[in-house]
Amino acid sequence: MTRVAVIGADGMIGRKLVERLCADGAIAGTQITQLIVCDIRAPRMPVAPFTVTTLVGDMSNEINAEDLAAWQPEIVFHVAATFMGQADLDFSAGYRINFFTAYAAIDAIRRALPLAPPRFVYASSIGVYGPPFPDLIDDDYPAQPDSSYGTQKLMCEAIINDYSRLGFIDGIALRLPTIAIRPGPATHGNSGFFSNIIREPLEGRRALLPASTDVVHWIASPNSAVDYLLHAARLDTAKLGQQRALVMPGLAVSVTEQLQVLAEIGGSDALALIDRLDPPSYGRESFPRAFTAARALELGFRPSGQSFADIVAEFSAGDSAKAAS
Amino acid sequence: MTRVAVIGADGMIGRKLVERLCADGAIAGTQITQLIVCDIRAPRMPVAPFTVTTLVGDMSNEINAEDLAAWQPEIVFHVAATFMGQADLDFSAGYRINFFTAYAAIDAIRRALPLAPPRFVYASSIGVYGPPFPDLIDDDYPAQPDSSYGTQKLMCEAIINDYSRLGFIDGIALRLPTIAIRPGPATHGNSGFFSNIIREPLEGRRALLPASTDVVHWIASPNSAVDYLLHAARLDTAKLGQQRALVMPGLAVSVTEQLQVLAEIGGSDALALIDRLDPPSYGRESFPRAFTAARALELGFRPSGQSFADIVAEFSAGDSAKAAS
Numbered sequence: 137m138t139r140v141a142v143i144g145a146d147g148m149i150g151r152k153l154v155e156r157l158c159a160d161g162a163i164a165g166t167q168i169t170q171l172i173v174c175d176i177r178a179p180r181m182p183v184a185p186f187t188v189t190t191l192v193g194d195m196s197n198e199i200n201a202e203d204l205a206a207w208q209p210e211i212v213f214h215v216a217a218t219f220m221g222q223a224d225l226d227f228s229a230g231y232r233i234n235f236f237t238a239y240a241a242i243d244a245i246r247r248a249l250p251l252a253p254p255r256f257v258y259a260s261s262i263g264v265y266g267p268p269f270p271d272l273i274d275d276d277y278p279a280q281p282d283s284s285y286g287t288q289k290l291m292c293e294a295i296i297n298d299y300s301r302l303g304f305i306d307g308i309a310l311r312l313p314t315i316a317i318r319p320g321p322a323t324h325g326n327s328g329f330f331s332n333i334i335r336e337p338l339e340g341r342r343a344l345l346p347a348s349t350d351v352v353h354w355i356a357s358p359n360s361a362v363d364y365l366l367h368a369a370r371l372d373t374a375k376l377g378q379q380r381a382l383v384m385p386g387l388a389v390s391v392t393e394q395l396q397v398l399a400e401i402g403g404s405d406a407l408a409l410i411d412r413l414d415p416p417s418y419g420r421e422s423f424p425r426a427f428t429a430a431r432a433l434e435l436g437f438r439p440s441g442q443s444f445a446d447i448v449a450e451f452s453a454g455d456s457a458k459a460a461s
Numbered sequence: 462m463t464r465v466a467v468i469g470a471d472g473m474i475g476r477k478l479v480e481r482l483c484a485d486g487a488i489a490g491t492q493i494t495q496l497i498v499c500d501i502r503a504p505r506m507p508v509a510p511f512t513v514t515t516l517v518g519d520m521s522n523e524i525n526a527e528d529l530a531a532w533q534p535e536i537v538f539h540v541a542a543t544f545m546g547q548a549d550l551d552f553s554a555g556y557r558i559n560f561f562t563a564y565a566a567i568d569a570i571r572r573a574l575p576l577a578p579p580r581f582v583y584a585s586s587i588g589v590y591g592p593p594f595p596d597l598i599d600d601d602y603p604a605q606p607d608s609s610y611g612t613q614k615l616m617c618e619a620i621i622n623d624y625s626r627l628g629f630i631d632g633i634a635l636r637l638p639t640i641a642i643r644p645g646p647a648t649h650g651n652s653g654f655f656s657n658i659i660r661e662p663l664e665g666r667r668a669l670l671p672a673s674t675d676v677v678h679w680i681a682s683p684n685s686a687v688d689y690l691l692h693a694a695r696l697d698t699a700k701l702g703q704q705r706a707l708v709m710p711g712l713a714v715s716v717t718e719q720l721q722v723l724a725e726i727g728g729s730d731a732l733a734l735i736d737r738l739d740p741p742s743y744g745r746e747s748f749p750r751a752f753t754a755a756r757a758l759e760l761g762f763r764p765s766g767q768s769f770a771d772i773v774a775e776f777s778a779g780d781s782a783k784a785a786s
Contacts, residue, residue: 227571227627246552266703278603282703287623291616297605298612302552378591378607 138166141209141254143195143241144216145173146180148318149259152362153213154179161185163211164370172207174200175216196236201244208249211369212305214238214292215259217285221326224284234288242295246304253305256296257368259361260309260381262354262424264290269424275383275431283326293381300373300380308368308376313356313386313427317448319455327423330355333391334398334448337406338456344411347418349391352425356386357447358455360440367437375435385437388426389444397445401452463491466534466579468520468566469541470498471505473643474584477687478538479504486510488536489695497532499525500541521561529566530573536694537570537630539563539617540584542610546651549609559613567620571629581621581630582693584686585706586637587679587749589615594749600708600756608651618706625698625705633693633701638681638711638752642773644780652748655680658716659723659773662731663781669736672743674716677750681711682772683780685765692762700760710762713751714769722770726777 140163144150154173158181162168167186173179174191181188189207193200195216204212216237218230238258245254265273266282281287289311296307318331322343329346330353336343356364364384373380399407429437441447465488469475479498483506487493492511498504499516506513514532518525520541529537541562543555563583570579590598591607606612614636621632643656647668654671655678661668681689689709698705724732754762766772 231568243556276603278601280704281619281623282626284623284627287619291619294606294612294616294619298609301607302609379605 137169138163138211139170139172139207139209140168141172141174141204141207141212143174143204143212143214143237146175146177147215147217148320149215149315149358149361149365150175151179152358153215153365155182156362156366158182158184163366170207172204172209174204194232196232196240198240198244201240202248204241205244205248208252209254210252211255211257212241212245213257213259213365213369214241215365217259219285219323219326219328221324221328227284230284231288234285235291238292239295242299242305242307246299250304253303255369255373256305256307257365258292258296258307258309259365260289260293260311261286262311262313262383262427264293264311265424267421269421272426272428273383273424274428297378297380301378306373307380308371308373309381310364310368311381311383312361312364313354313384315358315361316355317451317455318358319451327353330389330394333394333410334451335456337398337409338402338452340409342409342411344413345391346413346416347391347422348416348420349395350420351418351423352388352390352420353423354386354425354427355389355444355447356384356439357441357450359450360386363440364437371435382431382435383427383429384432385429385439386427387439387441387444387447393444397448400445401448462494463488463536464495464497464532464534465493466497466499466529466532466537468499468529468537468539468562471500471502472540472542473645474540474640474683474686474690475500476504477683478540478690480507481687481691483507483509488691495532497529497534499529519557521557521565523565523569526565526569527573530569533574533577534579535577536580536582537566538582538584538690538694539566540690542584544610544648544651544653546649546653552609555609556613559610560616563617564620567624567630571624575629578628578630580694580698581632582690583617583621583632583634584637584690585614585618585634586611587639587708587752589618589636590749592746594746596750598708598749598752600753622703622705626703631698632705633696633698634706635689635693636706636708637686637689638679638709640683640686641680642682642776642780644683644776652678655719658719658735660776660781662723662734663727663777665734667734667736669738670716671738671741672716672747673741673745674720675745676743676748677713677715677745678748679711679750679752680714680769680772681709681764682766682775684775685711688765689762696760707756707760708752708754709757710754710764711752712764712766712769712772718769722773725770726773
């Protein structure tokens with residue numbers, strides 16, 4: 137018997153998380169009695185075996201955050217965010233969505249629920265790391281963002297650590313790898329191309345590759361992200377110590393490997409739909425390449441796929457427009 | 462010809478900074494034409510050789526921050542903060558004063574002064590570091606606060622890095638050592654005792670020592686803090702790179718050394734005014750002990766004293782109630 141809230145329920149990860157919660161009807165071995173879904177737009181809801189409460193509004197607004205806290209959720213998932221590219225293009229929106237929605241929710245919970253601090257599972261990002269990137273980044277490597285997106289995520293992590301230390305929430309922040317293959321329309325700027333160069337050709341559209349083929353990046357599938365969030369909801373947070381943020385496991389995938397898998401699945405026709413930017417905007421040093429994710433692995437976080445081919449298979453089975461149609 | 466603003470002008474460091482600016486009449490070799498002093502209370506102003514504009518109000522309020530930005534300051538000093546103890550006791554006030562006053566000012570400047578981003582000198586703190594503390598902390602050691610105060614300072618640093626990267630401000634954040642000897646009444650909680658155990662006995666009052674004598678801590682005098690702020694105002698920030706926050710030089714002073722200096726200056730009478738808490742609340746691992754401060758030293762930041770005796774002499778000459786009377 138538990139009340140669960142999802143902030144950002146209409147986002148890419150939010151929708152997948154809500155689908156899974158509706159399908160499972162339970163979390164951490166406990167039946168869900170109420171799901172509170174929050175977003176700026178009302179999410180399209182699947183059939184749910186529990187009460188669904190919809191809060192539509194700007195969740196950075198204190199009143200909306202208080203409405204959420206008044207439902208006394210026992211588990212809160214915060215998966216509301218703009219893309220990295222959007223946070224850096226629309227500066228004010230980036231801070232509002234990526235920082236103030238989390239701050240408003242966490243502080244409203246502190247004020248409303250002093251005796252029942254909920255588990256607060258926050259979708260952070262490896263975007264908190266900036267260059268230089270060692271070949272393998274361990275859990276002690278300092279986070280030093282080089283984007284507004286990463287700055288906002290790091291600020292949310294700081295607040296989650298502080299509020300958790302004081303017992304106002306029981307927080308955990310997951311530094312998610314870049315999520316690929318993202319369903320839906322192509323996204324532009326920064327790491328969107330890791331999805332675009334697979335999704336678009338497989339669905340018969342052209343895609344721009346703005347990176348050199350030796351680029352390697354840390355990737356996890358949308359299903360892995362949902363698995364991580366659910367695992368975080370039931371984890372013994374006493375094991376986290378003071379640092380409530382941890383890097384999630386992923387796969388270090390090169391663009392070369394991506395194109396090989398694309399060719400294997402879609403053939404040379406698919407490969408011919410790739411337009412290479414010359415000279416490329418991104419080189420080997422542009423992205424973090426690999427993480428040990430040692431703390432997360434020790435705590436039982438496991439990616440759903442073992443290879444990039446697995447990740448593409450997941451997309452083809454569930455998310456591609458062809459699978460949906 | 463330059464316009465200078467001081468946010469937190471009635472605080473301990475703010476008052477000393479304003480005194481110095483009034484005495485010098487210039488900064489970075491340029492004559493000051495206007496000084497805008499901001500605080501929740503109107504500061505008592507010394508005679509000033511330039512126009513003084515006073516803004517009294519809660520600087521976390523957006524309207525007040527816009528009033529400040531409308532004066533188009535070319536150099537802004539942000540030295541508004543609660544003590545660490547206060548930020549952790551009065552949680553909301555801590556976030557309001559230590560985070561939102563800086564955020565409001567920086568974002569108001571972004572909106573108002575896109576063509577004239579001011580130098581923004583921010584008083585951060587070694588409170589951004591939490592345990593475990595190595596014997597010597599270098600500039601690469603990750604900041605991981607264990608207090609709300611440190612969290613708020615770290616969030617301000619994150620914003621200063623991001624806004625500076627985008628050219629909205631030209632920011633620099635100084636991680637100041639614990640300031641001792643603080644003038645004025647005794648402060649309680651956390652690091653206040655490093656000042657209390659000197660100031661109080663020298664002025665004939667009892668003082669509580671809540672730490673074991675093997676405690677070592679990183680200390681700078683109030684005058685050093687002002688020197689650092691002024692040096693930061695004229696520094697070539699291109700040398701800072703992406704990380705605009707840096708640890709300031711200080712002295713690693715043990716409580717044993719403090720008591721020796723107290724005995725040398727005040728004799729056994731002064732020493733007899735110390736009450737030792739038994740068992741002590743703080744041990745050797747409670748505080749960061751020493752920093753390389755290598756980046757700051759390379760950039761020309763220099764402490765005013767070479768020993769703890771120098772620091773006490775500075776206090777006796779300028780700040781003690783006896784000197785003032």
